[in-house]
Amino acid sequence: MKCDIILAGVGGQGILSIAATIGLAAVEKNLFLKQSEVHGMSQRGGDVQSHLRLSDTEIHSDLIPDGKADLIISVEPMEALRYLPWLSPDGWIVTSSVPYVNIPDYPGIEDILSELKKAGHTIVLDADAIAKDVGSSRSGNMVILGAASSFISLPFESLENGVRQLFMRKGEEVVDLNLKALRAGRGAAGSHKNV
Amino acid sequence: MHKLLLLGDEAIAKAALDAGMSGMYAYPGTPSTEIMEYVQSSSQAVKENVHREWSSNEKTAMEAALGMSYAGKRAMVAMKHVGLNVAADAFINSAVTGVNGGLIVVAADDPSMHSSQNEQDSRFYGKFALVPVFEPRNQQEAYDMIFDAFDLSEKYRLPVLFRITTRLAHSRASVMLREQRPRNTQSLPSNPRQFVLLPAIARKQYRALTNLFENLPSDPVISGWNRLSSGKGRTGIITCGIAYNYLLENITGHENDYPILSVAAYPIDKSIVARLVDSCEKVLVLEEGYPLIEEQLRGLLDRDVKVMGRLDGTVPRDGELNPVIVARALGMKTLPGKEVPSIVRQRPPSFCKGCSHADMYAALAEVMKDFGPGRVFSDIGCYTLGALPPYNMVNSCVDMGASVTMAIGATDAGLFPAVAVIGDSTFTHSGMTGLLDAVIKDSPVTVIISDNSTTGMTGGQHSQATDRLESICLGLGVSRNHLRVITPLRKNHEENVSIIREEIMHHGLSVVLARRECIQTASRNKKTEVSGKNKTKV
Numbered sequence: 005m006k007c008d009i010i011l012a013g014v015g016g017q018g019i020l021s022i023a024a025t026i027g028l029a030a031v032e033k034n035l036f037l038k039q040s041e042v043h044g045m046s047q048r049g050g051d052v053q054s055h056l057r058l059s060d061t062e063i064h065s066d067l068i069p070d071g072k073a074d075l076i077i078s079v080e081p082m083e084a085l086r087y088l089p090w091l092s093p094d095g096w097i098v099t100s101s102v103p104y105v106n107i108p109d110y111p112g113i114e115d116i117l118s119e120l121k122k123a124g125h126t127i128v129l130d131a132d133a134i135a136k137d138v139g140s141s142r143s144g145n146m147v148i149l150g151a152a153s154s155f156i157s158l159p160f161e162s163l164e165n166g167v168r169q170l171f172m173r174k175g176e177e178v179v180d181l182n183l184k185a186l187r188a189g190r191g192a193a194g195s196h197k198n199v
Numbered sequence: 200m201h202k203l204l205l206l207g208d209e210a211i212a213k214a215a216l217d218a219g220m221s222g223m224y225a226y227p228g229t230p231s232t233e234i235m236e237y238v239q240s241s242s243q244a245v246k247e248n249v250h251r252e253w254s255s256n257e258k259t260a261m262e263a264a265l266g267m268s269y270a271g272k273r274a275m276v277a278m279k280h281v282g283l284n285v286a287a288d289a290f291i292n293s294a295v296t297g298v299n300g301g302l303i304v305v306a307a308d309d310p311s312m313h314s315s316q317n318e319q320d321s322r323f324y325g326k327f328a329l330v331p332v333f334e335p336r337n338q339q340e341a342y343d344m345i346f347d348a349f350d351l352s353e354k355y356r357l358p359v360l361f362r363i364t365t366r367l368a369h370s371r372a373s374v375m376l377r378e379q380r381p382r383n384t385q386s387l388p389s390n391p392r393q394f395v396l397l398p399a400i401a402r403k404q405y406r407a408l409t410n411l412f413e414n415l416p417s418d419p420v421i422s423g424w425n426r427l428s429s430g431k432g433r434t435g436i437i438t439c440g441i442a443y444n445y446l447l448e449n450i451t452g453h454e455n456d457y458p459i460l461s462v463a464a465y466p467i468d469k470s471i472v473a474r475l476v477d478s479c480e481k482v483l484v485l486e487e488g489y490p491l492i493e494e495q496l497r498g499l500l501d502r503d504v505k506v507m508g509r510l511d512g513t514v515p516r517d518g519e520l521n522p523v524i525v526a527r528a529l530g531m532k533t534l535p536g537k538e539v540p541s542i543v544r545q546r547p548p549s550f551c552k553g554c555s556h557a558d559m560y561a562a563l564a565e566v567m568k569d570f571g572p573g574r575v576f577s578d579i580g581c582y583t584l585g586a587l588p589p590y591n592m593v594n595s596c597v598d599m600g601a602s603v604t605m606a607i608g609a610t611d612a613g614l615f616p617a618v619a620v621i622g623d624s625t626f627t628h629s630g631m632t633g634l635l636d637a638v639i640k641d642s643p644v645t646v647i648i649s650d651n652s653t654t655g656m657t658g659g660q661h662s663q664a665t666d667r668l669e670s671i672c673l674g675l676g677v678s679r680n681h682l683r684v685i686t687p688l689r690k691n692h693e694e695n696v697s698i699i700r701e702e703i704m705h706h707g708l709s710v711v712l713a714r715r716e717c718i719q720t721a722s723r724n725k726k727t728e729v730s731g732k733n734k735t736k737v
Contacts, residue, residue, distance in 0.1 A: 040370035041370070050548035066367070069522035088538065111543075
């Protein structure tokens with residue numbers, strides 16, 4: 005088993021929390037894991053990405069080779085497209101449809117959605133709306149992780165435990181909000197698989 | 200045995216704590232920052248009172264670590280690669296003094312310049328100073344090698360350079376921990392003159408150092424990390440550090456096709472290189488960084504062995520390695536991957552919403568309209584983003600502190616006005632000495648210290664300048680009349696424009712402190728405050 009994931013977004017959108025949740029779940033299941041992330045300059049509103057690799061055998065490279073990622077998980081739709089060179093021909097993209105506009109020449113959202121459709125197997129969700137529906141408006145990132153969860157070679161319960169561990173320090177309420185968002189994302193993805 | 204999921208940086212920090220380090224010294228710099236941050240947040244470090252305060256710059260950090268070593272205890276100092284330039288004086292000389300307690304110097308290189316001005320390869324510093332260099336292949340080795348590095352340092356009384364690159368520093372993997380070792384007790388060096396580098400002593404010690412360096416390659420701790428494996432093919436491969444992982448990524452299942460020398464510690468034993476080279480028609484060198492081994496292998500004449508690497512174009516001359524570059528170097532087919540759709544736009548880093556630097560630049564931009572372009576010198580920090588649209592204000596970014604001194608030199612050449620924009624933490628890192636030069640000549644420079652009361656770009660570490668800038672400037676001799684304080688906020692725009700204009704028009708040195716807390720640290724402090732309140736309610 006191997007599962008190579010590109011996590012994408014804009015600095016400050018919480019992709020490192022997604023990575024940490026998957027990481028904790030992988031440790032629980034005793035899998036090998038390597039997760040490379042971007043710190044420093046790009047975190048100031050620039051594009052950020054993380055390469056996350058899971059396997060039941062030893063992983064060598066911290067970086068995923070081009071064309072080998074099984075999954076792109078993105079909390080921003082244009083950012084999902086930026087990493088297409090890494091996606092394998094039968095890979096999936098799970099992304100939020102909510103644009104993060106902090107540049108003057110941000111493309112039209114319709115163009116982005118149509119490129120996403122062309123890119124292959126794609127699940128596009130309004131993560132913010134789903135998060136808001138369950139009362140966790142700041143947990144859009146967990147909605148996206150939930151939506152991607154069926155493509156990650158880990159039991160859903162392990163991801164839930166990962167969320168519990170990650171947010172434990174912030175209190176029971178924060179844990180619950182994030183769990184709700186995670187589950188809502190998983191539910192919503194089920195009905196969107198044909199998009 | 201206990202396992203933890205750790206960044207390469209964190210593995211180094213955890214190892215140092217477990218291997219009996221008494222003090223950690225550093226100045227923040229990507230990709231090295233998380234080493235000190237891990238030590239600072241470690242309950243183990245708190246319990247055992249391990250030193251863990253940030254230093255003013257890499258040189259002061261290096262010297263303080265050397266002082267702790269002098270007093271017999273194990274110390275570690277960490278910095279980004281260009282930080283080693285700042286610390287170089289102390290670093291090079293520490294090889295001549297040698298150490299007492301074990302001393303590790305961690306340099307985190309940034310090939311491809313993700314967050315840096317250059318991609319210099321710190322292994323050259325190791326060779327230059329004549330000290331051992333460790334270059335771990337993965338997070339587990341980063342952890343294990345720290346124990347060896349302290350042992351080696353104490354065995355030979357030499358500092359050890361520990362070189363990592365961005366991908367290892369910022370990649371997480373699980374690491375198996377060891378038993379914690381005791382810390383050293385305080386002890387003076389047995390030779391009271393060891394650290395006194397007067398020429399007569401230095402000459403003797405330097406000669407001893409050159410002799411020692413000749414013998415280092417055969418030390419079992421160093422040679423033990425360099426592994427030669429035989430293979431059927433006639434193309435040999437030498438990898439350094441994490442390049443080995445990119446090789447394995449491509450040849451897993453066919454490892455026996457190539458004789459491979461995987462290097463992780465220096466200086467390298469010549470005989471092991473000879474064994475590889477003698478069994479091959481050609482040798483491919485894969486190095487994450489400059490072609491250090493490749494150049495040595497080619498030699499001046501470059502005609503004995505067929506060597507492939509960065510110098511002949513088999514591997515790109517610059518930039519970090521990755522699995523695809525290595526596959527191409529091996530002549531393997533690579534998957535093309537899909538193209539990035541043309542509608543995807545660049546998303547460069549930018550000021551956060553509400554950033555104080557942005558309001559400062561808005562005011563400065565309005566003033567500078569009257570003088571024309573090319574007159575604003577800056578250096579390293581979030582405020583360098585003022586070089587990008589919509590501000591396009593910054594005309595130089597060279598090194599920490601160079602804003603002040605380059606502005607001085609430009610005024611010496613007759614440029615008027617010359618404005619230096621420097622951050623608070625960068626100012627106490629390397630701006631103060633330059634300001635003293637300006638004071639003495641009363642250079643017609645306006646220094647804007649954009650004080651957000653933190654070390655912002657690296658994630659909001661403590662700034663040594665906080666609450667001290669006025670007294671530092673006055674102490675250095677800046678005139679009280681030309682030390683102005685503004686609060687960069689949109690509502691103060693007109694007032695700020697007029698203060699900056701007044702000081703630029705003053706034909707002598709002036710300093711404007713543009714002070715407002717970083718929006719990131721402000722919101723984080725607020726959150727901590729709120730959660731603290733909630734806790735007391737419970």
